[in-house]
Amino acid sequence: MNRLTYSPIDPGAAIAKVRSVDAGAVVLFLGTARQSTAGRSTSSLDYEAYPEMAAKELAALEDEARRRWNLVQCAIVHRLGHVEIGEICVAIAVSSAHRQAAFEAGKWLIDEMKRTVPIWKCENWADGSSDWVHPGLSEEGTSG
Amino acid sequence: MNRLTYSPIDPGAAIAKVRSVDAGAVVLFLGTARQSTAGRSTSSLDYEAYPEMAAKELAALEDEARRRWNLVQCAIVHRLGHVEIGEICVAIAVSSAHRQAAFEAGKWLIDEMKRTVPIWKCENWADGSSDWVHPGLSEEGTSG
């Protein structure tokens, strides 16, 4: 169950989606908008996606996670648009019979999501400038 | 922030306790009461604690986790008394600037909690019998 949304993410809803009498373990990961990055103050974020492809990639990650671990349920929600500091950018919830699978799958899903899913973050700095974040591109290249 | 409670655990409250503008990552672990264990049907659980010592041990685990990882916040809640299938037995929430620390600390806290904190689980089986769970004790020894 994967979703892109322009509205605030409700972590309780993500948990509710994966809880089950067959699961002994639930792991929820939340990525939240931090006030400062590498010592620099952020005032807000903006997320952009290629939505059709992001949905496909998220579904593929969920399928792969279910293949690798014996998950009971799996839910991923990613925020798009304008995000204030402290708000939730992404929620990944997984459930499994035992805790090791839930921890491993949760960690793997966020690592892979950051590597492959076509979603981009723009940092709106407190000084008024903005930068698209593109890991591996040169600093000058990403200044927007 | 650690707590033993005879009331249902609210995972949203655990998350709220650790969210912070200084944290980019929140990891929540929930242990929930499973319907079956090793192929045998469970109808409910009962938890007993040595409360004064459990509180001290939980506080010590939180201190140690904060020393080992650079956590922003940490909250542990364990349920006591009668727990129905599907209910939450334990919630561990941690927040940190980056996700690796949150995953590692969350995993470490539940592993250590299960090893050292004086809390005991009694499985009430669907067939009407009950067993105290004591890892390492012989089967005959634990049948209650």
Next chain:
Amino acid sequence: MIVRVRLFAIARHLAERGLWETTLPDQATIAALRRQLEREIPALAGLANRFRFAIDARYAGDCEQIPPGADVACIPPVSGG
């Protein structure tokens, strides 16, 4: 053939448009599209070799041919999460 390419994030920002339309020979590959991007949008010339491309919402390798009418997208390094 006419190829329509969606641009995102830094690519959209520097190209000052979200959709780039270009003309390529039939059966042109992603590699050819990448070279065309460098020529037609000089602001992206220094970055184009770090971009990935997608055909019909799936990552496509440099040797892949672009089918006529395909939904093509330019994918700068992603930063979700």
Next chain:
Amino acid sequence: MIVRVRLFAIARHLAERGLWETTLPDQATIAALRRQLEREIPALAGLANRFRFAIDARYAGDCEQIPPGADVACIPPVSGG
């Protein structure tokens, strides 16, 4: 001295009580208490060597002396979570 020992879980269940009171020489150790438990509560004799003990809500080793009036507890293998 009189030592009061809290019993939990299987220990409480098999001993049919939550508190066990016993008399030990002053400065007796946890090891002596463990041997006393085996003698005085035969239902726990086979398990006592797998139990840990706590003094004033902290795990105590076998060589530790029990202070007079200490809060002592018998801790079977734990199973929280």
